[in-house]
Amino acid sequence: MSALPPAELLLTLAEPxxxxxxxxxxxAPLFxxxxxxxLDLPQPxxxxxxxxxxxxRVVRDTPIAQFVLYRIRQESGPHGRLLQAVxxxxxxxxxxxxxxxxxxxRSRAHGRGRLPSTRVGTGSQTGGGDLSGGEANS
Amino acid sequence: MSALPPAELLLTLAEPxxxxxxxxxxxAPLFxxxxxxxLDLPQPxxxxxxxxxxxxRVVRDTPIAQFVLYRIRQESGPHGRLLQAVxxxxxxxxxxxxxxxxxxxRSRAHGRGRLPSTRVGTGSQTGGGDLSGGEANS
DNA sequence: TGCGTAAATTCGCCTAAGCGTATATATGTC
DNA sequence: GACATATATACGCTTAGGCGAATTTACGCA
Known part of the structure; x- marks a missing residue:
């Protein structure tokens, strides 16, 4: 499916x-x-x-209403391990x-009925982020 | 001493x-x-x-006669672990x-009195490489 | 159904960096 | 000391890809 060479992944990640x-x-997953x-960067x-x-295949996107939630794609092969190391x-x-x-x-600000700027009632858990380099991911 | 940001290292490695x-x-260490x-590449x-x-700081060079032996620089910090993962x-x-x-x-060809092309008597051990993508490294 | 906003895409410009060629430096040999 | 070889460096060209600005597409809402 993937088998994308490590070179590919590195090339992708090696950009400030x-x-x-x-x-x-x-x-944490973010919009x-x-x-x-x-990051204080222009939207485009x-x-x-x-x-x-x-x-x-580094991230996965999940559209929610007019927003799009992005999160790290946790895989288990060499690809995933390399990403984890990075x-x-x-x-x-x-x-x-x-x-x-x-x-x-910023992520914590959501999930409490406060989406990026509008207000949406859908139950979207936003937590699950992992600081200090731990693991745990279903 | 180093503390060179991961971005730096990735940028360096992310080149085919x-x-x-x-x-x-x-x-293995190589000349x-x-x-x-x-690699079939021009010398420059x-x-x-x-x-x-x-x-x-990814490699270390060791001049031997008119040759230069290069080897991976094995470090223990985050830098080294990232390199190892790659x-x-x-x-x-x-x-x-x-x-x-x-x-x-090619590496095995040396160490038996047969340097790159000339012939040198200096005792230069060349072994120490690790194949099959395994670990095991003191 | 028209407005407002989120996100994606397009276009042209510009800079970083890899490459080939030529040359410089160092080291060993006769 | 002249020569041969191993490696490093300099120079100019060329291209990949990141960026800013503008536009398009998608969606929700009143």
């Missing part, structure tokens, strides 16, 4: 902005607008990078840890 | 040719000319990439495994 995005998503806010930029990450490595970088925290904060 | 070089060196032969190309890898991931790629094997073969 993309790495920041992955870093944030490692803290595009959240990433936009946390975020969107483009997310597209690339999606193609490389995420873990970022956990030792000060700047990355900071952004990860801000991402988690 | 460089990845191939690292892959070969994961099998520049060996890499040149195994190999040299340039090795320089980049050296700056990123190497391990490559062990699952067919093409990479093939080249790794050829690199090991």
């Amino acid at each position: 902005t993309r790495l920041r995005i992955v870093n944030c998503l490692a803290a 595009v607008s959240d990433l936009q806010g946390v 930029t975020v969107s483009r990078h997310l597209t690339v990450l999606k193609k490389a 995420i873990e490595a970022m956990g030792h970088d000060e700047a990355m840890r900071l952004e990860r925290h801000r991402a988690l904060d | 040719t460089r990845l191939r070089i690292v892959n070969c060196l994961a099998a 520049v000319s060996d890499l040149q032969g195994v 190309t190999v040299s340039r990439h090795l320089t980049v890898l050296k700056k990123a 190497i391990e991931a490559m062990g699952h790629d067919e093409a990479m495994r093939l080249e790794r094997h050829r690199a090991l073969d």
